[in-house]
Amino acid sequence: MNEGILAGKVGVVFGVANKRSIAWAIARAWKEAGAKLIFNYQGERLKDNVEELVREFGADTPLYPCDVSKDEDIEAFFEKVRGHTDRLDLMLHSVAFAPKEALEGDFVSTPRSAFSMALDISVYSLVALSRAAAPLMTNGGSIVAMSYLGGVKVVPHYNVMGVAKAALESSARYLAYDLGAQKIRVNCISAGPVQTLAARGISGFSSMLKHYEAHAPLKRSCETAELGATGVFLASEGAASITGQVLYVDGGYEIMGM
Ligand SMILES: NC(=O)c1ccc[n+]([C@@H]2O[C@H](COP(=O)([O-])OP(=O)(O)OC[C@H]3O[C@@H](n4cnc5c(N)ncnc54)[C@H](O)[C@@H]3O)[C@@H](O)[C@H]2O)c1
Numbered sequence: 001m002n003e004g005i006l007a008g009k010v011g012v013v014f015g016v017a018n019k020r021s022i023a024w025a026i027a028r029a030w031k032e033a034g035a036k037l038i039f040n041y042q043g044e045r046l047k048d049n050v051e052e053l054v055r056e057f058g059a060d061t062p063l064y065p066c067d068v069s070k071d072e073d074i075e076a077f078f079e080k081v082r083g084h085t086d087r088l089d090l091m092l093h094s095v096a097f098a099p100k101e102a103l104e105g106d107f108v109s110t111p112r113s114a115f116s117m118a119l120d121i122s123v124y125s126l127v128a129l130s131r132a133a134a135p136l137m138t139n140g141g142s143i144v145a146m147s148y149l150g151g152v153k154v155v156p157h158y159n160v161m162g163v164a165k166a167a168l169e170s171s172a173r174y175l176a177y178d179l180g181a182q183k184i185r186v187n188c189i190s191a192g193p194v195q196t197l198a199a200r201g202i203s204g205f206s207s208m209l210k211h212y213e214a215h216a217p218l219k220r221s222c223e224t225a226e227l228g229a230t231g232v233f234l235a236s237e238g239a240a241s242i243t244g245q246v247l248y249v250d251g252g253y254e255i256m257g258m
Contacts, residue, residue, distance in 0.1 A: 002029065002032065002033040002229070002232045002236075003032065003033065003034070004033065004034045005033045005034065005232065005236050005237075006030055006033035006034045006035040006089075006090070006232065006235055006236065007033075007034030007035075008034070009030075009034065009035040009036070009089040009090055009235065010035065010036045010037075010038075010084075010085045010087060010088055010089055010090070011030055011035050011036070011037050011038070011088065011089060011090030011091060011092065011235070012037070012038045012039075012040070012081060012088060012090070012091050012092070012133065013026070013027045013030075013037050013038070013039050013040070013091075013092045013094075014040045014066065014068065014091070014092060014093055014094060014095050014125075014129060015040075015092065015093065015094030015095040015146075016039055016040075016041070016050050016053060016054070016094075017041075017042070017046055017049065017050070017196075017197050017198075018046075018049050018053070018197060019053060020194075020195065020196045020197065020224075021094065021196055021197070022094050022146055022191060022194060022196060022224055022227055023092055023094035023146075024053060024224075025224030025225060025227050025228040025231075026092055026094065026144070026227060026228050026231035027039070027054075027092070028228055029225070029228025029229055029231055029232045030090065030092075030228075030231060030232060030235060031057055033232045033235075033236075035089075035090060035235070036085075037054075037057065037061065038061075038062045038063070038064075038080075038081055038084060038085075039054050039061070039062070039063040039064075040063065040064060040065065040066035040068075040077060041063055041064075041065055041066075042065075042066070042067055042068075043065060043067055044065070047063075047065070050063055051063060062080070062081075062084055064076075064077050064080045064081075065077070068095055068121060068125035068128070068129065069117075069120055069121050069125070071128065074128055074129060074132055075132070077132075078132045078133070078136075081136070082136070085136070086136070086138075087136060087137075087138055087139060088133055088136040088137050088141060089137065089139065089140075089141050089142065089235075090141065090142050090143075090144075090235050091129065091130070091133045091141065091142075091143045091144070092143075092144050092145075092231065093125065093126045093129060093143065093144070093145040093146065094145075094146045095121065095122065095125055096118075096121065096122040096146070096161065096164065096198055097117070097118065097121040097122060097198075098114060098117065098118035098122070098159075098160050098161050098164065098201075099113075099114045099117065099118075100201050101114070102114035102115075102118065102159055102160045102161075103157055103158070103159055103160075103161060103201055103202050103203060104157065104203045105159075106159075107159040107160065107162075107163075110159060110160045114160060115160055115163075118160045118161060118163075118164045119160075119163070119164050119167060122161070122164040122165075122168060123164050123167045123168045123171055126143075126145050126168060126171050126172070126175070127171055127175065130143055130175050130179065130184075130186065134179055134182060134184055137179075137182065137183075137184050139183075140182065140183025140184055140185075141182075141183070141184040141185070142184075142185050142187075142234055142235045142239070143172075143175070143179075143184065143185065143186040143187070144187055144188070144189060144231055144234050144235065145168055145172055145186070145187075145188045145189075146188070146189055146191060147165045147168055147169055147188040147189065147190040147191075147246060148161075148162075148165050148190055148191060149190055149192075149248075149250065149253070149254055150162035150165055151163075151164070151165025151166040151167075151168065151169055151190075152165075152166065152169075155208070156204070157202055157203045157204050158202060161202075168188065169188050169190075169246050172186045172187065172188050172244060172246075173186075173244040176243040176244030177244065180243060185234075185239065185240075185242065185243035186243060186244060187234050187239070187242060187243060187244070187245050187246070187247065188245070188246045188247070189227060189230050189231065189234070189246075189247050189249055190246050190247065190248045190249070190250065190254070191221075191222055191227055191249050191250060192212055192216070192220075192221030192222045192248075192249065192250030192251055192253055193205065193208045193209050193212060193221045194221065194222065194224055194227075195209070209221060212250070212251055212253050215253065215256055216250065216251035216252050216253040216256070217251065217252035217253075217255065217256070218251035218252050219251065220251045221250060221251050221253070222249045222250055222251060226249055227249055230247060230249050234247070
């Protein structure tokens with residue numbers, strides 16, 4: 001459907017853990033649209049998994065370790081990227097983490113350490129990665145980050161991750177302002193619930209999915225392939241004047257008041 005619309009574009013993808021990852025769905029869609037991609041993996045534990053997946057794009061698809069909470073990893077990753085290309089057009093940020101216990105009880109109990117860890121890995125990383133990618137986006141670029149409604153409304157158990165998503169969306173707006181003069185656009189996709197590794201950590205996740213099926217206008221949440229298609233749109237010329245926005249891909253759930 002989108003064949004060729006990202007032909008000649010080069011992108012970096014952060015956040016593939018396994019075949020269910022939203023990052024994988026968006027990477028596949030970017031690749032099908034013609035983009036060349038370079039991947040991170042979080043650490044040795046995930047390396048084999050990610051390597052096996054990205055081989056689907058060709059045996060020589062580059063992938064390098066990058067724990068986004070470490071400045072030295074980010075620096076080393078982009079050094080490797082510069083060995084493959086002198087220009088970047090796309091970056092996907094599909095990374096989040098909060099300690100499991102912070103996603104179970106009540107928000108008021110969130111320890112300082114869980115709060116700062118969630119905000120560092122899930123939000124500051126967008127700032128640090130954008131700062132590293134921007135100098136390579138010499139022809140403009142599109143940065144896409146993944147968010148969730150829990151950043152603007154209370155979703156029980158989403159807790160500190162909701163606060164992180166609010167900060168992520170706000171960071172995307174400030175980055176959009178800073179980088180706009182370089183024709184670099186920064187947008188968020190706010191996805192409805194999807195069964196992934198990260199989602200498994202949220203207590204009551206399957207009842208969230210059922211809630212969307214019962215209450216969303218489209219009577220469902222979203223498919224990862226649909227997130228991929230939206231990722232292609234945001235990366236394409238069709239979105240050339242869209243920046244700092246949050247696009248809901250959630251079966252329409254966001255419009256509901258009851
Ligand atoms: N699954 C959902 O229902 C849903 C809904 C809306 C938004 N999101 C968001 O989508 C994004 C992707 O999550 P997902 O659901 O695909 O789950 P996932 O577990 O497949 O992806 C999360 C990724 O974050 C990476 N990560 C965590 N800590 C890291 C670190 N220190 N350094 C580098 N990478 C690190 C993991 O390796 C993993 O690849 C997240 O931002 C998540 O909040 C998910």
